[in-house]
Amino acid sequence: RGGGRARGGGGGGGGAAAAAASPAPDARPVVKQLQQRGIEVWMISGDTERTAAHIAAEAGLHAARVVAGVKPAGKLAKVQELREAGAKIGFVGDGVNDAPALAAADVGIAVGSGTDVAIETADVVLMKSTLHDVVVALHLSRVVMRRIRFNFGWAFGYNIIGIPLAAGVLYPGLFIQFPPMFAGA
Secondary structure (H helix, E strand, C coil), X not given: CCCCCCCCCCCCCCCCXXXXXXXXXXXXXXXXXXXXXXXXXXXXXXXXXXXXXXXXHHHCCCHHHEECCCCHHHHHHHHHHHXXXXXXXXXXXXXXXXXXXXXXXXXXXXXXXXXHHHHHHCCEEEXXXXXXXXXXXXXXXXXXXXXXXXXXXXXXXXXXXXXHHHHCCCHHHHCCCCCHHHHHC
């Protein structure tokens, strides 16, 4: 979310101050993309309930998925509560207050413009400060894991066939022997 604006009166006549917070510009499409993938999106914030409700509404989050006015221990407690309910947790944060929750999540994701503590605590650090990179990182991780599974399956199958052939399993019955180069390949 972006920073606030403040206006104040000058001189000796009294004054007023107002602050406004807004979500990151790409928050709404990112929340929508995550929800379309079947991911429950929560907002756990230290902001006041009113500010958090405004940001959540702008981002397209349902009010029931907003926890506001919490300190770092409250963020950690919510992560642990969701985990105990059986959820896999990916936590995105950028501040010192997010560090305990980043550490407790299955995957802690820090944005590149975050504090050093958040960056050091997180498992993944996004180089840019755009939330869209959360979706990109999720997609990339799924593609990489799919490739790892494919390669593992292929190598396992190859070894089930190749090792016995290289060891000479066909020699006793058929007198077929493979040269050492085949075993090396």
